[in-house]
Amino acid sequence: xxxxxxxxxxxxFLAAFAFIMFRGxxxxxxxxxxxxxxxxxxxxRFYCGWICPMNTMMIGTEKLALKFGIKLKxxxxxxxxxxxxxxxxxxxxxxxxxxKKVSGKDFPVLLIWLVASVILTFRYKPEVFHNKICLFxxxxxxxxxxxxxxxxxxxxxxxxxxxxxKACPAEAIKVFKEDHKAxxxxxxxxxxxxxxxVCPKEAIDYGxxxx
Numbered sequence: 001x002x003x004x005x006x007x008x009x010x011x012x013f014l015a016a017f018a019f020i021m022f023r024g025x026x027x028x029x030x031x032x033x034x035x036x037x038x039x040x041x042x043x044x045r046f047y048c049g050w051i052c053p054m055n056t057m058m059i060g061t062e063k064l065a066l067k068f069g070i071k072l073k074x075x076x077x078x079x080x081x082x083x084x085x086x087x088x089x090x091x092x093x094x095x096x097x098x099x100k101k102v103s104g105k106d107f108p109v110l111l112i113w114l115v116a117s118v119i120l121t122f123r124y125k126p127e128v129f130h131n132k133i134c135l136f137x138x139x140x141x142x143x144x145x146x147x148x149x150x151x152x153x154x155x156x157x158x159x160x161x162x163x164x165x166k167a168c169p170a171e172a173i174k175v176f177k178e179d180h181k182a183x184x185x186x187x188x189x190x191x192x193x194x195x196x197x198v199c200p201k202e203a204i205d206y207g208x209x210x211x
Contacts, residue, residue, distance in 0.1 A: 059126075
């Protein structure tokens with residue numbers, strides 16, 4: 001039931017994105033994104049897990065790829081450091097400014113990235129796009145890393161089963177060998193609820209982050 005509610009919210013936001021694009025007002029969606037960056041300081045990167053149309057499309061794409069037996073790859077070494085996302089951010093922003101000045105039209109950066117996210121998910125694991133390629137993701141990470149509230153793990157309840165690791169689309173959770181306990185990186189966490197749903201001990205909830 002919880003998963004159904006989550007998917008319903010994602011689809012509604014996807015429909016809202018499609019409506020805004022159809023109306024030709026992409027600046028409105030960029031405004032929503034900007035507001036979510038501010039909100040990420042307080043609530044974490046909920047935009048990535050609940051609102052982002054790319055993430056919603058990628059969830060379906062990944063399931064389709066796995067259904068057809070496509071083995072998704074990890075990030076190639078040359079983009080491991082995450083520099084590519086920053087370069088793409090600068091290039092995309094430059095193209096938007098250039099197109100607006102030259103033709104007076106908006107560069108369809110949102111639609112181009114939506115298509116790119118789907119294509120790349122047929123080749124790479126979701127975390128590759130989320131953490132190493134997505135220009136919106138790196139911006140969310142800037143404010144999300146300092147979130148006051150986020151998904152968190154109760155170390156007393158955690159049994160180190162690694163189910164949360166496998167369920168996380170952003171590699172935000174890691175079970176450490178030293179104590180066999182899971183920890184969540186707020187910079188990467190999408191607040192998507194996947195880990196909470198699969199935890200057999202109900203060790204993961206949402207609340208104030210201990211600094």
